[in-house]
Amino acid sequence: MAVVAIVCNACRVTCAYGAYAQVTRPEEETVALLEVRDLRVSFNTADGVVQAVRGVSFDVDAGQTLGIVGESGSGKTVLTQTLLGLTPGADITGSAKFDGTDLLELTEEQMRHIRGARISVIFQDPLTSLHPLYRVGWQVAEMVRAHDKSVSKKEANERAVDLLRKVGIPRAEQRANDYPHQFSGGMRQRVMIAMALSLSPAMIVADEPTTALDATVQAQILDLLLRLQQESGTALIMITHDLGVVADIADEVLVMYAGRAAEKAPKRDIFYEPHHPYTKGLLESIPSSSAAGDRLRPIPGQPPSLIHLPAGCKFHPRCGYVMDRCLTEEPELRPVGETGFHASACWLPVAAAGLTEQAEELREVTVREGRGEAAAEVAEAAASDVPGAAVVGIDGEGVAG
Amino acid sequence: MSAIPANTGPAGAGTEIPEGDELVRIEHVTKHFPVRSGGLIRRTLGQVHAVDDVSLVIPQGKTLGLVGETGSGKSTLARCVAGLIPVTSGRVIFNGRDITNLSRGAMRPLRRDVQMIFQDPYSSLNPRRRVGAIIGDPFAIHKIASGGERKRQVQELMERVGLNPEHYNRFPAEFSGGQRQRIGVARALALRPKLIICDEPVSALDVSIQAQVLNLLSDLQKDYGLTYLFIAHDLEVVRHVSDSVAVMYLGRIDEAGPKTDVYGSPRHPYTAALLSAAPAADPDTAASRQRIILTGDVPSPILPPSGCRFHPRCPKARPLCAQQEPQLEAKAGDAATHVTACHFPVVAGEDLAGAGRSDVA
Numbered sequence: 048m049a050v051v052a053i054v055c056n057a058c059r060v061t062c063a064y065g066a067y068a069q070v071t072r073p074e075e076e077t078v079a080l081l082e083v084r085d086l087r088v089s090f091n092t093a094d095g096v097v098q099a100v101r102g103v104s105f106d107v108d109a110g111q112t113l114g115i116v117g118e119s120g121s122g123k124t125v126l127t128q129t130l131l132g133l134t135p136g137a138d139i140t141g142s143a144k145f146d147g148t149d150l151l152e153l154t155e156e157q158m159r160h161i162r163g164a165r166i167s168v169i170f171q172d173p174l175t176s177l178h179p180l181y182r183v184g185w186q187v188a189e190m191v192r193a194h195d196k197s198v199s200k201k202e203a204n205e206r207a208v209d210l211l212r213k214v215g216i217p218r219a220e221q222r223a224n225d226y227p228h229q230f231s232g233g234m235r236q237r238v239m240i241a242m243a244l245s246l247s248p249a250m251i252v253a254d255e256p257t258t259a260l261d262a263t264v265q266a267q268i269l270d271l272l273l274r275l276q277q278e279s280g281t282a283l284i285m286i287t288h289d290l291g292v293v294a295d296i297a298d299e300v301l302v303m304y305a306g307r308a309a310e311k312a313p314k315r316d317i318f319y320e321p322h323h324p325y326t327k328g329l330l331e332s333i334p335s336s337s338a339a340g341d342r343l344r345p346i347p348g349q350p351p352s353l354i355h356l357p358a359g360c361k362f363h364p365r366c367g368y369v370m371d372r373c374l375t376e377e378p379e380l381r382p383v384g385e386t387g388f389h390a391s392a393c394w395l396p397v398a399a400a401g402l403t404e405q406a407e408e409l410r411e412v413t414v415r416e417g418r419g420e421a422a423a424e425v426a427e428a429a430a431s432d433v434p435g436a437a438v439v440g441i442d443g444e445g446v447a448g
Numbered sequence: 449m450s451a452i453p454a455n456t457g458p459a460g461a462g463t464e465i466p467e468g469d470e471l472v473r474i475e476h477v478t479k480h481f482p483v484r485s486g487g488l489i490r491r492t493l494g495q496v497h498a499v500d501d502v503s504l505v506i507p508q509g510k511t512l513g514l515v516g517e518t519g520s521g522k523s524t525l526a527r528c529v530a531g532l533i534p535v536t537s538g539r540v541i542f543n544g545r546d547i548t549n550l551s552r553g554a555m556r557p558l559r560r561d562v563q564m565i566f567q568d569p570y571s572s573l574n575p576r577r578r579v580g581a582i583i584g585d586p587f588a589i590h591k592i593a594s595g596g597e598r599k600r601q602v603q604e605l606m607e608r609v610g611l612n613p614e615h616y617n618r619f620p621a622e623f624s625g626g627q628r629q630r631i632g633v634a635r636a637l638a639l640r641p642k643l644i645i646c647d648e649p650v651s652a653l654d655v656s657i658q659a660q661v662l663n664l665l666s667d668l669q670k671d672y673g674l675t676y677l678f679i680a681h682d683l684e685v686v687r688h689v690s691d692s693v694a695v696m697y698l699g700r701i702d703e704a705g706p707k708t709d710v711y712g713s714p715r716h717p718y719t720a721a722l723l724s725a726a727p728a729a730d731p732d733t734a735a736s737r738q739r740i741i742l743t744g745d746v747p748s749p750i751l752p753p754s755g756c757r758f759h760p761r762c763p764k765a766r767p768l769c770a771q772q773e774p775q776l777e778a779k780a781g782d783a784a785t786h787v788t789a790c791h792f793p794v795v796a797g798e799d800l801a802g803a804g805r806s807d808v809a
Contacts, residue, residue: 116652119625140470216743231745261517261681263742266725270741288654291727294734314731332659333729334688342666343688345659349624 058404077104078147079129080249080282086151087127088122095354099125101306102141104380107250112276112283114297114314115164116290118330118350122306123286131166134159146249149394164194167243171255174237177227183238184208184223190245210241215271232266237271244275249280269295294318299388302326305351305361307379312389321382322391322400324366330402347429360394362373367409368395369425370417471642471675472529477538479524483750497749498524500699501538503776506643509652511669511676513690513707515683515722519746521699522679526645529677530562531555533577545687560590563636567648569628573620579606580616586638595797600651605634626657633664637672640774645677648660650685662689683726692785695719698749698757701776705786715779715786718758720800738801756791764792 049215088100100122109111117123128134130150142348143150145166153161162168170176178186187207191198198206204223211219214237227235236256241253243251253272257265273296276283293300293314300317302310302325310323321327328346348365351357357364363373372394380390384400391400394417418426480495499521506512516522528535531547539548547558563586566572573582584602586706587593594599603613609630620628629649636644646665649780650658666689668674680686686693694704695718705717714720722741727735742761753760759769768791776789794800 118656195741233745262683262725262727263517263721264745265727265737267741269727270739289727290655290729291734294729294731295727318729318731327657330729332656334659334662334684335729343659343663345663346656349626349657350654 070389071199077170078144079110080146081107082144083130084142084144086126086129086143087139088125088134089138091132091138092137092354097353098306098356099137099353100129103301103303103308104305105301105308105311107282108283109282110276110280111248111298112285112292112296114300115284115286115303116288116293116300117303120350121303122353123303126303127254127284127286131168131252160194163248164191164246165248166250166252167242167246167248168238169239169251169253169256171258173232173239173259174227176239176284177235179227182224182226183230184211185389187211187223187238187242187245190242194246202380205240206245208370210245211238213244213275214238214241215267216241231264232260235268236260236264236268240268240271240275244279247279248281250284251276252284252286254286255288256285258287258289265292272296276336290318290329302329305356307351308390308392309362310389310391310393311380312384312391313386316386316389316400319402320384320386320389320400321402322389322395323367323393324395325362326391327402328365328367360392363422364425367426367429367431368414369422369429370378370414370415371392371419371422374421374425467567469508470505471508471543472504472677472724473527473541474502474504474525475527475539475541475808477502477540478536479521479528479533480536494750497699497752499528499535500752501702502577502696502699502711503538504701504704506675506677507691508642508675509669509673510691511678511689513686513693513698514677514679515681515686515693516696517681517722517746519698519749520696520751522696523647524566525696526647526677526679529643530564531558531644560586560639561642563639563641563799564645564647565629565632565649568652569625569652570620573628575620578617578619579611579623581636582631583634586635590639591711592639601638602634605638608668609634610635610660614663624657624722625653626660629653629661630664633661633668637668640672641674643675643677645679647679649678650679651680651682658685663708665689677682683711683723694721697744698752700757701787701789702758703786703788703790704776705783709783709786713782713796715782715788716758716790717762717764717800720794721763722799740800756789764794766792 054433084104086100086103090097090099103126105113115123115126125134129137129139130156132153137153141151184204187210188203191203191206205262208219208223216222216234216237230238257268260268269292276294285292287293297314299313301308302317302323304325310317310321310326317326318330321330330342332346334343346365351361359375360373360377363369366373378392378394383389383391383397389400395410396413399406399413454468478501479499480497483494483496484490485493504512504524506752514522514525527533529540531550531793534549539546541547542558544564580599582600583605584598587598587601599616603616604707606613606616611627611630611634620631643683650661662685669676678686679691690707692704692706693710695702695710695716697718703710703714710719711723714723722740724737724740740763744761747760755771756769756774759765763771774789774791776787778784778786779788779793
C-alpha cells in the first residue's frame with residue numbers, strides 16, 4: 048500500500064491533502080475532541096449529483112466554540128448532520144474522529160448511543176422539534192430514560208424539572224406539565240437546550256438556534272448557552288448565517304462557500320484580517336453604524352448550484368478580485384496572515400489579509416498582474432449584474448470607489 | 449381616468465407635494481381584534497390590542513423605520529395604513545386626505561399610490577403564474593396598459609430592478625430568493641406609487657443578497673421620490689435605510705424620532721435593551737458592550753399590563769409605572785421631534801445591564 052504523505056507541519060505548505068489545514072493546530076497539542084478530515088458528502092438526485100460538502104476539515108476542542116458561517120446552500124447543515132448520521136442515502140467519504148471513534152463508520156445502533164448522549168443537537172425551529180401532544184417535562188424526561196433505562200420515571204421527571212430550572216424557565220415544576228404550544232418561542236428554545244443538556248454531552252451542535260427568535264430573546268438564549276458552556280466545558284458547534292452571533296460567542300470560525308471552507312481562523316482574524324474575498328464581501332454587506340446611509344457593497348450574483356459548480360475557484364463568478372488562474376484552478380486552504388492559525392482558500396498573496404489600504408493595494412496590484420482577458424470578462428459580468436458591487440478595475444473604479 | 453372626480457385624487461395625477469412635507473399622517477390609530485369563543489354562540493371574550501393609540505407622520509420622500517419584536521403590532525399598523533384592514537378608531541391621512549375606512553370602491557384609486565413589498569418572496573408570488581403576468585397585474589387591474597404596451601412596460605420594470613427582461617416568461621420557481629424579492633419590488637413599483645410599505649423585505653434573504661436589495665430600494669427612492677414605511681426587526685438594517693425611527697412594543701410607540709437621536713441616545717429602556725441586544729458583527733464591540741438582558745417574554749396583547757406596558761420587564765420600573773401610563777412626549781434635553789413614552793427615561797451613560805437577570809440566576 049502506498050503511504051501518502053499526510054501532514055506537512057514542518058514546511059506548513061499545502062500538500063496533496065492540503066485540505067487538512069494542519070496550520071490551525073501545532074502538532075504537539077493533544078488530540079481534539081472532534082477531528083473532521085476531508086469530509087465529502089454528495090447526494091444522487093434526479094437532476095444530478097449534489098455536491099453538498101466537498102472536502103472539509105476542522106477540529107473542535109473541549110470547551111471551545113466553533114462557528115460555521117455560510118449562506119443558504121453552502122453545505123453547513125449537511126456537514127453537521129452527516130456527523131450525526133442524519134443524512135441517509137448520502138455518499139460520504141472522509142473521517143470524523145470523535146473522542147477516538149470514527150463517527151462515519153458507526154452503525155445506526157451505535158450512533159444512537161452517541162447522538163443525544165455524547166453529542167446533542169439544538170435545531171433552528173423549536174416548535175417543530177418538540178412533539179405537540181406530549182408535555183414538555185415528559186419530553187425532557189424521555190431523553191434521559193431513552194439512554195439510561197436504570198433511571199426511574201420519577202427520577203427522570205425530577206431531572207427534567209431541574210434542567211428546566213437550569214435553563215431559566217420560571218416555575219419549572221408547573222411548567223413541566225404544560226404542552227409546547229403553551230410556551231413562547233424563546234421558552235421552547237430553552238426547553239430544547241434543556242434536552243440537549245440532559246445527558247451532559249461532550250459536544251452540542253446548534254443549528255441556527257436563534258434565527259427564529261427576536262433580538263432580545265436571542266440575546267437571552269446566547270447568554271444562556273455561553274454560561275452553560277462555561278459551567279460544563281461542553282464543546283459547541285454553532286451553525287449560523289449571522290456574523291453577529293459568531294462575533295458574540297465563537298472562538299474559531301469556519302466560513303463555508305459552495306460546500307468548502309473558504310476561510311478558517313480564530314474569530315478576531317476573520318473579522319479584522321479577512322483574507323478570502325468572500326469573507327470580506329460578507330463583512331462589507333452588513334449594514335453597520337459606521338456606514339449608515341452609505342451604499343452597501345453587496346457581493347454580486349448568486350451562490351452557485353451545487354449540481355453545476357463552476358470550474359476553478361467556486362467563488363470566481365462573484366469575485367471582485369478574479370484572476371485568470373481562478374477560472375481553472377481551485378485553491379486549497381493554506382496558511383495566510385501572521386498568526387499561524389489563519390487559513391484561506393484563495394490565490395491572492397498570503398499577505399493580502401485585512402481591511403487596510405495596504406492590503407487593498409496589494410490585492411489590486413496582484414489582480415492587475417494576474418488578470419487576462421478571460422478573467423476581465425468575468426469581472427465585468429459580475430459588475431454589471433449588481434451596480435455598486437465591489438469589483439476591482441471596472442471602468443477605472445477602484446474598490447474604494 | 450377622467451371618470452374619477454378630481455377631489456378623490458387619482459393616483460399620479462394629484463398635485464406633487466414637495467419633499468419634506470408630510471405624506472402620511474397617522475392619528476391615534478387603534479386596532480383591536482375580537483377574541484371569540486368557539487361553539488355555536490360566538491361570544492366575544494376579549495380584544496387583542498394589536499395597535500393602541502399610535503400617531504406618526506411620514507414626510508414625503510423619506511423613510512420611516514418601524515422596529516419591534518414579533519407581536520408588537522408593526523405589521524398590523526402597516527396594514528391599517530395601507531387600508532387593508534379597517535381601523536377600530538383614529539384616522540389615517542394620506543396626501544392630505546382622510547382615507548380611514550373608505551369603501552372598497554373609493555379605496556381603489558388610492559391603491560395605486562400605496563403599494564406593499566412582503567417578507568417572504570416564496571409565498572408572495574403565485575408559483576403558477578409567469579413573472580411577466582405577476583408584474584403586469586397592476587396594469588391589468590387598473591386598466592392602464594395592455595398587450596404589447598404592457599409587456600414593454602413590464603420589461604422596463606424588470607430591467608430597472610435588475611432582472612433580465614428576457615426572463616419575462618419564466619416562473620417564480622426559476623428564480624432565487626433575491627431575484628424573487630426583485631420581482632416583488634417591480635410589482636410594487638409598477639404604478640409609480642407615492643408610498644411603499646416594506647414589511648420585512650430583506651429578512652428572508654442572505655446577507656450578501658440583502659445588501660443588493662437594500663441598495664436597489666435606496667436607488668429607487670432617489671430616482672422616483674418614493675416614501676417608505678420600512679418594517680424590520682433587524683436594527684442595523686433599519687438604521688441603514690431610515691431617516692426616522694419608531695420603536696413599537698405591544699401595540700404602542702415607545703420611542704420615536706430622527707434616526708441619529710434614537711440610536712445615539714435612546715431614552716426608553718426598551719429601546720436601549722433592543723439596541724444592546726442586537727448582535728454586532730464585530731468581536732471587540734460584542735465583547736465590550738454591556739448587554740441588557742430583559743427578563744421574561746412579551747406579555748399577551750389580550751390583557752396588556754397596566755400603566756406602562758413594558759413595566760413587568762423593565763429594569764427601571766417603579767410603582768408609578770404600573771399605575772400610570774406614560775405619555776409620548778419629548779423629554780428634557782431632547783429635540784422636539786424625539787419623543788419617548790417613559791416616566792423615568794434613560795440618561796446618557798446610565799448602566800442598565802445586569803439589572804434584569806433575576807430569572808436566569
